[in-house]
Every structure is written in structure tokens, then in C-alpha cells.
Amino acid sequence: xxxxxxxxxxxxxxxxxxxxxQIDKKTEQKPSLKEDLRKLGAKIVELRAxxxxxxxxxxxxxxxxxxxxxxxALESSAETARSVWSGLSGVAKDVNAVYDRVSNYExxxxxxxxxxxxxxxxxxxxxxxxxxxxNKSSKMASDYGVRRSFDDINPLGKTSKIIGSVGNFxxxxxxxNRLKKIQMPVKPSWYRYFSEQAGQYRRLEEERxxxxxxxxxxxxxxxxxxxxxxxxxxxxxxxxxxxxxENYAKSFSSSEEAEYAFNQTRLGQALTQLAHLxxxxxxxxEKRTSKNEAGVGNVGVGEMLSSxxxxxxxxxxxxxxTKPPINDNNQKTSSVNARKNTSQESGLSKRDSxxxxxxxxxxxxxxxxxSEGTEIIVSGIKNSDGNGFSLGYNETLKVRFDEGKKVLVQxxxxxxxxxxxxxxxxxxxxxxxxxxNGDSVRKQTxxxxxxxxxxxxxxxxxxxxxxxxxxxxxxxxxxxxxNQNKNQAILEISYKSKSGGDKTTLTYSEFSKLVMTGRIRxxxxxxxxxxxxxxx
Amino acid sequence: xxxxxxNQNNNQPNVQTEANDQKxxxxxxxxxxxxxxxxxxxxxxxxxxxxxxRLEIVGDCVKLFSNYIIEFVEQKYGLKDAIRLxxxxxxSGQDVFGKFAELGSKFxxxxxxxxxxxxxxxxxxx
Numbered sequence: 001x002x003x004x005x006x007x008x009x010x011x012x013x014x015x016x017x018x019x020x021x022q023i024d025k026k027t028e029q030k031p032s033l034k035e036d037l038r039k040l041g042a043k044i045v046e047l048r049a050x051x052x053x054x055x056x057x058x059x060x061x062x063x064x065x066x067x068x069x070x071x072x073a074l075e076s077s078a079e080t081a082r083s084v085w086s087g088l089s090g091v092a093k094d095v096n097a098v099y100d101r102v103s104n105y106e107x108x109x110x111x112x113x114x115x116x117x118x119x120x121x122x123x124x125x126x127x128x129x130x131x132x133x134x135n136k137s138s139k140m141a142s143d144y145g146v147r148r149s150f151d152d153i154n155p156l157g158k159t160s161k162i163i164g165s166v167g168n169f170x171x172x173x174x175x176x177n178r179l180k181k182i183q184m185p186v187k188p189s190w191y192r193y194f195s196e197q198a199g200q201y202r203r204l205e206e207e208r209x210x211x212x213x214x215x216x217x218x219x220x221x222x223x224x225x226x227x228x229x230x231x232x233x234x235x236x237x238x239x240x241x242x243x244x245x246e247n248y249a250k251s252f253s254s255s256e257e258a259e260y261a262f263n264q265t266r267l268g269q270a271l272t273q274l275a276h277l278x279x280x281x282x283x284x285x286e287k288r289t290s291k292n293e294a295g296v297g298n299v300g301v302g303e304m305l306s307s308x309x310x311x312x313x314x315x316x317x318x319x320x321x322t323k324p325p326i327n328d329n330n331q332k333t334s335s336v337n338a339r340k341n342t343s344q345e346s347g348l349s350k351r352d353s354x355x356x357x358x359x360x361x362x363x364x365x366x367x368x369x370x371s372e373g374t375e376i377i378v379s380g381i382k383n384s385d386g387n388g389f390s391l392g393y394n395e396t397l398k399v400r401f402d403e404g405k406k407v408l409v410q411x412x413x414x415x416x417x418x419x420x421x422x423x424x425x426x427x428x429x430x431x432x433x434x435x436x437n438g439d440s441v442r443k444q445t446x447x448x449x450x451x452x453x454x455x456x457x458x459x460x461x462x463x464x465x466x467x468x469x470x471x472x473x474x475x476x477x478x479x480x481x482x483n484q485n486k487n488q489a490i491l492e493i494s495y496k497s498k499s500g501g502d503k504t505t506l507t508y509s510e511f512s513k514l515v516m517t518g519r520i521r522x523x524x525x526x527x528x529x530x531x532x533x534x535x536x
Numbered sequence: 537x538x539x540x541x542x543n544q545n546n547n548q549p550n551v552q553t554e555a556n557d558q559k560x561x562x563x564x565x566x567x568x569x570x571x572x573x574x575x576x577x578x579x580x581x582x583x584x585x586x587x588x589x590r591l592e593i594v595g596d597c598v599k600l601f602s603n604y605i606i607e608f609v610e611q612k613y614g615l616k617d618a619i620r621l622x623x624x625x626x627x628s629g630q631d632v633f634g635k636f637a638e639l640g641s642k643f644x645x646x647x648x649x650x651x652x653x654x655x656x657x658x659x660x661x662x
């Protein structure tokens with residue numbers, strides 16, 4: 001029991017006291033104003049005295065302060081007094097019930113305020129989610145060099161840029177082929193330009209692929225729709241939350257606890273949805289690692305390989321699939337040991353159950369370099385991909401040269417384009433592509449290289465893309481240990497032709513992959529001197 | 537299931553609920569005024585009065601205030617205005633101040649007189 005209540009229980013003894021303004025029943029006379037005021041004064045003094053009697057020193061100043069404040073409030077409440085005049089008696093007679101109702105109402109009011117604040121928070125989150133999408137789409141626009149606003153998202157702008165580059169590439173290729181046809185020496189500067197264009201084309205293709213993968217769609221048109229759809233979803237949710245606020249606030253003024261709980265649940269769901277939406281559909285920051293510039297900056301056969309479209313995996317993919325980590329080994333006296341150590345320390349042995357064997361697995365883009373008739377095995381297809389074909393697990397496809405373009409053919413004769421395979425890989429429908437005899441090729445490559453020692457020279461053939469031609473007599477050399485450790489390159493390839501020659505380096509994995517896809521034909525070593533290479 | 541029912545109820549217009557809301561708001565305003573009145577007279581808010589004593593104390597304070605106002609008006613302006621004021625309290629919903637425009641200023645005068653009396657009491661107490 002509070003000290004206040006205790007005091008009041010003691011002091012409330014005046015219920016039968018004379019009330020000013022009342023008609024005296026004995027005399028039936030109405031009291032005068034002066035008399036009433038006197039009575040009022042006496043009454044107040046009486047009440048006050050009783051209060052004072054039981055008040056302790058601490059309560060006294062508080063009480064006085066309360067009265068002063070109440071007086072000030074009364075002073076400015078004349079208008080309120082008028083408006084409540086008619087209800088004074090009713091409330092006074094029912095004060096306990098009113099007290100309970102008002103208390104509950106005040107309590108609800110507090111809860112309502114809390115709820116409205118929470119919903120405001122939800123609105124802010126929705127708004128934030130929209131803003132995030134807006135900013136990220138702008139960033140995408142900026143990254144891809146196209147003008148694009150929040151309300152005018154157009155990933156197709158990116159496509160047009162890609163198409164433009166492809167156009168340049170094709171044009172240069174045509175010029176290059178013409179020069180070749182009339183046997184006009186191609187200047188190194190032409191190689192560089194050609195290579196740059198090819199590199200740019202590949203980068204754009206990779207960016208496009210990354211964009212589509214990020215959005216979980218196959219085409220740029222799909223990307224546009226997807227982005228718009230996601231934004232619409234957020235908009236819709238934001239509007240839903242916004243619309244819910246008013247209804248929620250309205251319903252709450254008459255609500256019961258269950259309703260409050262319900263609304264809290266609904267609010268919680270909306271907020272959770274928003275959070276999920278933002279997390280799952282907010283376009284992730286572009287993780288742009290360094291792009292593969294190896295094929296662009298190097299002048300020589302590497303450039304030539306690049307210019308011919310030979311596969312140069314991007315830096316990030318090299319790291320994942322083929323490129324071993326940098327290792328500063330001590331020099332090895334034995335070339336074999338050196339190569340073994342390179343392989344082991346590069347992490348190959350950890351990745352591959354076949355110990356030093358090169359890693360397996362191809363990219364869809366590698367298919368175009370496979371020889372006609374090569375069989376590949378695709379794994380991971382679960383059902384129809386929606387590209388007009390369906391595959392089973394580990395299905396074997398055969399490479400065919402069809403109207404100047406490499407395609408894949410199923411057993412039943414269904415023709416599948418490389419682009420379709422590429423899309424399926426992007427969508428993770430296809431998880432792995434291997435050459436049918438990949439294991440034996442890997443072993444063959446491994447054995448071939450294992451026989452070489454530092455300083456050994458041998459000859460390989462390089463297959464041209466989309467062609468049956470092979471550039472032969474490409475001289476390769478196992479570099480010395482110093483270079484090997486520094487560059488992780490186990491092969492130094494020299495290229496000699498009428499226009500001159502140059503050299504580049506390849507890692508063990510890169511070399512193996514080029515052999516696997518048929519771009520490099522291994523020399524048996526028997527015909528090095530007469531310059532003929534032997535295709536595998 | 538309970539949540540669904542609540543949801544359905546929310547979608548239906550509820551006239552009774554609105555009337556209740558209005559009553560709660562009206563009662564709340566009156567209660568607030570009485571609370572200030574009680575505090576000004578006895579120095580304690582209603583919430584600090586024991587529930588079993590609340591009716592009695594609040595009733596006394598309201599009577600004190602009402603009688604003073606009515607008596608003041610009767611003494612100064614005559615019985616007619618006093619009866620009008622009483623009628624305003626006796627018949628719920630009767631807007632006597634809207635009906636008798638001049639009554640408002642008379643009420644205000646009586647009201648300020650009452651407040652002044654309370655102030656005097658405060659001065660006396662000091």
C-alpha cells in the first residue's frame with residue numbers, strides 16, 4: 001500500500017460534512033454566496049487540515065506543488081469545464097468504472113503509440129529497401145556504362161554494348177582473315193588490337209553471364225523483367241505496409257489484447273518479409289576481382305592464343321579451377337622433382353584424388369575448341385532445362401561442326417547449341433562438363449610432361465578455333481627453376497613464324513586444359529627435328 | 537483461428553465500437569478535468585485515492601465545484617441561469633452553453649471565481 005493511500009484512508013472522514021451551496025433542510029433557506037464562500041473556505045481548510053495532520057514533512061511540499069500545478073491547469077481549463085459540465089455528475093457517480101476505463105484507454109494509447117512507431121519503422125524499412133534497390137540498380141548502370149534510372153531499368157543497354165564489341169571483334173576478325181588470305185604479314189600492332197578486342201569481348205561476356213547469374217535468369221530480357229519484378233514486389237510490400245498502418249491504427253483504438261497481438265504478428269511478418277526481400281533480392285555488390293589481363297598484356301604466343309580465342313580463364317576462375325597458388329620454392333636440381341613439387345605445392349594433390357594429375361572439368365566456352373567427334377559428358381542435369389532439350393545425369397554428347405559452328409548432338413540426334421549449354425551451366429542445371437576420355441588425356445598429359453626436364457624443348461600443335469586447322473611446330477621449353485618458382489609456369493612456349501616469334505608461359509593446369517580441349521596437340525617427341533607435330 | 541476471426545471482425549464496420557470509443561474519449565476528458573479539480577482541492581490525484589474511498593471523495597469535490605458555480609451564478613445573475621446550469625448537469629447531453637449563448641461567459645466568471653478561491657486557500661496554507 002502506498003504512503004498516499006495510507007494517508008487518505010486515514011483522512012477521509014468527511015463524507016457527511018456540509019457541502020457549500022446545499023439548501024439547509026432545517027431552515028429551507030438557500031445560503032447566500034457569502035455564506036457559501038465561507039463554508040467553502042472552511043471546508044477546504046478542514047480538508048487541508050486533515051491532510052496536513054497526517055502528512056509527513058516529505059509529502060507536504062509535494063502536495064502543495066501538486067495543488068499549485070492543478071490550480072494553474074484549472075485556470076486555463078474554463079472551456080474544458082464548460083464542455084464537461086454536463087458529464088461531471090455522471091462521471092463522479094461512476095468514478096471507479098470510469099477510472100478503470102480511462103486507465104485501460106491510456107494504457108492502450110501507449111501501446112498504440114508504440115505500434116504506430118513500429119509500423120513507421122516498417123515503412124522506413126520498406127523505403128530503405130526501395131532505396132537500396134534503386135542505388136544498386138544505379139550502381140549496376142554505372143558499372144556497365146549505360147544510362148539507367150530507377151524507373152527505367154534497362155539491362156539491355158548492357159547487351160547493346162556487348163553487341164557493339166562483338167561487332168568490332170567480328171570486323172577485325174574479317175580483316176585479319178583477309179590479310180591472312182592474301183598472305184600479307186600481320187603486324188604485331190594488329191595482333192595487339194585484335195587481342196585487346198578479344199579480351200574485351202570475353203570480359204563483357206563474363207560480366208553479362210555474371211549479371212544474368214546474379215539475377216537468376218537466362219537472357220537480358222529476362223533480367224529486365226526480373227529487376228522490375230523485384231522492385232514491384234518491394235513497392236507492393238511497401239504499399240501494403242503503408243496501407244496497413246491506417247487500418248491498424250484505426251482498429252487499435254477499439255482493440256483488445258488479442259487484436260494487438262494479431263497486429264503485432266502481422267507487423268512482424270511484414271518486417272521479416274522486408275528483411276528477407278532486401279537480403280535475398282537486393283542485388284549484391286559487384287564482386288569485381290581483377291580481370292584477366294594476361295592474354296592482353298603479354299605479347300607473343302599467349303597473345304596469339306588469346307587472339308585465336310584460345311581459352312584464357314579469368315583470374316578468379318583460374319584461382320578456383322586451374323591456377324595453383326604462388327609458391328616461392330627453393331630451386332630443385334631435378335626437373336622432375338621440380339615439376340612434382342610444383343604440382344604438389346600448387347595444391348593439385350589436395351584437390352585431385354589422382355594426386356598430381358591436372359584438374360578435370362571444362363567450361364561451356366571450352367566446347368568450341370573441342371575437335372569434331374569428341375565426346376563430352378555433362379553432369380548435373382535434373383530435368384528439362386527449358387531450352388528445348390532435356391538431359392539425364394552424366395549424359396554423353398558428341399561435338400559436331402555444323403555450318404561453321406560447333407554444336408553438341410545427343411544420341412537421339414537432338415542438336416544443342418553451346419549457348420544453351422552455357423546458360424544451363426549458369427543456372428546450375430549443368431554442374432560439370434568433362435571430356436569423355438578426359439581421365440586418359442589427363443594421365444597422358446601428366447606422363448608427357450613428367451618425362452620432360454628443365455631445359456627440355458618439345459613441339460606442340462595449336463588448334464585454331466572453329467577450324468580443323470592446326471598450327472604446328474610451336475616450340476615449347478621447360479623453363480629453369482628460377483622462372484618456374486617465380487611464375488609458377490612449367491612451360492615456356494616459343495612461337496616462331498615468318499613474322500617473327502615470341503614466348504609466353506603456361507601453368508601445368510593451363511597446359512593440361514588446353515590439351516584436354518584439343519587446343520594443344522601433344523608432340524610425341526619423335527618428330528621434333530623435322531618439325532612435325534603429332535595430334536593426339 | 538482466433539486471429540482470423542479478429543481479422544474478419546476488423547473488416548466489418550462496427551458502429552457500436554465507434555460509439556464506445558466516443559464515450560471513452562468523452563469520459564476521459566471529463567475524468568481528466570475532475571482529476572485536476574480533485575488535485576487542486578485535496579492535493580492528490582484520483583489514482584492515489586483508495587478505490588473504496590474514491591467515489592466519496594470525488595463526489596464531494598465535484599459537488600463542491602458544481603454548487604459553487606451554480607450558487608455564484610444564481611446570486612449574481614438570478615435563478616433562471618442557475619436552473620439552466622443545473623439542467624445542463626441533470627439531463628445528459630444537454631448543451632446549455634450552445635443553447636444559451638450568454639450563459640458561457642457567466643459560467644466562466646463563476647469558474648474563475650472558484651479558481652481564485654482555491655488560490656486563496658493555497659496562500660492561507662503557506
